[in-house]
Amino acid sequence: MSEEKHSGGRPRDADAAASIKAATLKLVRERGYNKVSIAAIASAAGVARQTLYNRWSTKADLVLEAVFEETGHYADAPLHNPNKSCKLQLEAFLIQVFTHLKESGSPIRSLIAAAQDDPAFREALRERFVKPREVLVIDLLQRAQDQGELSRTRDVKMLSNFIHGAFWYALLNGEPVDARLARDIANEIFVA
């Protein structure tokens, strides 16, 4: 499954991808997406620029993979805890997502920016970042409806859009994305 056919030809350097991703993550976190050049990443990883383009077609693709290598990881822990109310589970989930954003929010904003002029990359970002979180939130809201914590009259898909939209809006407008926002969102979604 992870083995490509490779019927002849020089094999890819086994370590290159890992060292490129490591250099990318390090440099992007230190200096920011736009202040890191592909040349600097290749140099730090000890490879030629073309080696990098053999594996990722754009800078955005590379940074996406470097930043989200461990994902789901940031999008599944605190769900489905039957001891807490769904409202508190939502708040905990958002706090977890926002904690991740504290570390990676800046490159993620740059990735959202890059997606605006590259439909293929927008789809990749959607698969990697957007959809997994939508699924978790929608599932949580449906459980809340099943347990009577949320009215059946509410449109869970639109509520999910409200939730994600609210933090995207804050993120992209440079407003704080923190525990307070998580609490305010959860309170307003589960308003009596």
Add this chain to the structure above:
Amino acid sequence: MSEEKHSGGRPRDADAAASIKAATLKLVRERGYNKVSIAAIASAAGVARQTLYNRWSTKADLVLEAVFEETGHYADAPLHNPNKSCKLQLEAFLIQVFTHLKESGSPIRSLIAAAQDDPAFREALRERFVKPREVLVIDLLQRAQDQGELSRTRDVKMLSNFIHGAFWYALLNGEPVDARLARDIANEIFVA
């Protein structure tokens, strides 16, 4: 007020700004933000590139001004109509905003993208595009509370974030931003 001091020196070409903005709007709508170069705009406007940079410091600044020259214009008509419910007023307002987006949504997405790596421009975009619409929506929701159409327990600032976040989220993720979305948002905000 509109007169600068101008104590000596060659005066600015009075027509240059207008023709640059006209060329910008035309080319950006025809080809898209990233496929139009500053050189092409300057050439179409019949000026040197530097003349353009004498008036706007970045491409994003120029496009912002070209796209929003007539604003408020897109952010004030249907509000405050006492014959319609606040819910319908919100829906009408959103339809109007989304109609504008049908024409200018692509450059606006590019402007939001450009704002992610330029704090000064993010502030400019906020003043020109974000805040005016927030003010209108918050005002409408407060009127709804005054008239009893919306519960006093709701947090109008967060509801405004939900509303704007929902269409930013749809816009930036390439989902349709249309009359249906306007109706679904209004319905969910004013859910019984």
Add this chain to the structure above:
DNA sequence: CTAGATAGTAGACCGCAGTCTATAAACTTA
């Protein structure tokens, strides 16, 4: 061992946003 295929490297190349310089043009003040 040979032929073919694929990968790595170095470096040229393109188009772009944005900066800078030199020169000419158009104004104000003395």
Add this chain to the structure above:
DNA sequence: TAAGTTTATAGACTGCGGTCTACTATCTAG
């Protein structure tokens, strides 16, 4: 008129993302 100031223009320049080419290295199939 002369000096000083600001603008317009043309064009060189930098750094970037991304492409392309020429050459070398390493694999598989026969």
